[in-house]
Amino acid sequence: MEAIVTDQPEQTRPCRLVAVTLDEASISHISREVDHERRVAIYDLVDDNSFAPAGHDSGEFTLNLALVSGRLVMQIGRQDGTQVITHVLSLSPFRRIVRDYFVVCDSYYQAIKTASPSQIEAIDMGRRGLHNEGARALMERLDGKIVIDMNTARRLFTLIAVLQWKG
Template sequence: MKTAANRGRLVSVALDEESIGRSTPDVEHERRVAIYDLIEENVFEPVGRDALEYALRLTIVDRKLVFEVTTPAGEPVITHILSLTPFRRVVKDYFLICDSYYKAIRTASPSQIEAIDMGRRGLHNEGSRLLMERLDGKILIDMDTARRLFTLISVLHWKG
């Protein structure tokens, strides 16, 4: 069994600025935090590759999510292209509930905020599990890595 010390991991993550568009300050904050957390701790192993350090560039091309994986020096490792169609509903619902959450934290009672946050986390987990399923057999990731990647995918997908 592999330990954290001998697992593949991401050492850098870049988002294609052309794909992102402008977002709200709350969404931009989520993106920065997700990238920081992702770099700090992750499991990321392209299937069939030795456990190494990897760089990831996420972009959207023709409504498809492109995972460009390279070595930290920029040597190509693998590129995976995923349809965003399966993510559309969960991303849309996730952003609707995030919007409600950000509004609620300014005016709602703690119990109302907690209820909205539970729904937000549930949708986030649903999107993260979907990402793990879509990458199955291509890139091994754990749930924490999937959650952080889902946040980034949401930001790329939402041109808000």
């Protein structure tokens, strides 16, 4: 295992995610494009994030996302397997945003095959707008539970959308 070298001592390093997983039982059959979005979101999320569970000023955390009875289950732990906290969120505030997001994403994937650059850009702007709306909704739902920045929220929203993908 490769050592990570940092200039900051352990106690002053910010809180962050070092591993993110999706519960395999929660993922239905996903398309190649959705699987690509999932892999990119996880890679980008682990590479650069700000994730601070309430009551934690520093530390490295793992996150497992699952769907249970129509709710999002966020299991937060430490790398050694120690459980920190589990948050369960209703998905109701995300349903419309996720549905619209996938409609626009489907349009985007079709457009990149045949549309002009300006048409692709217009669709992508709509996609980014919905992505931001979902990220803001997530930040509101996590208020007082987990502090995250906008980029982290955007990547987490992508994973929430993947979990809700129905094909």
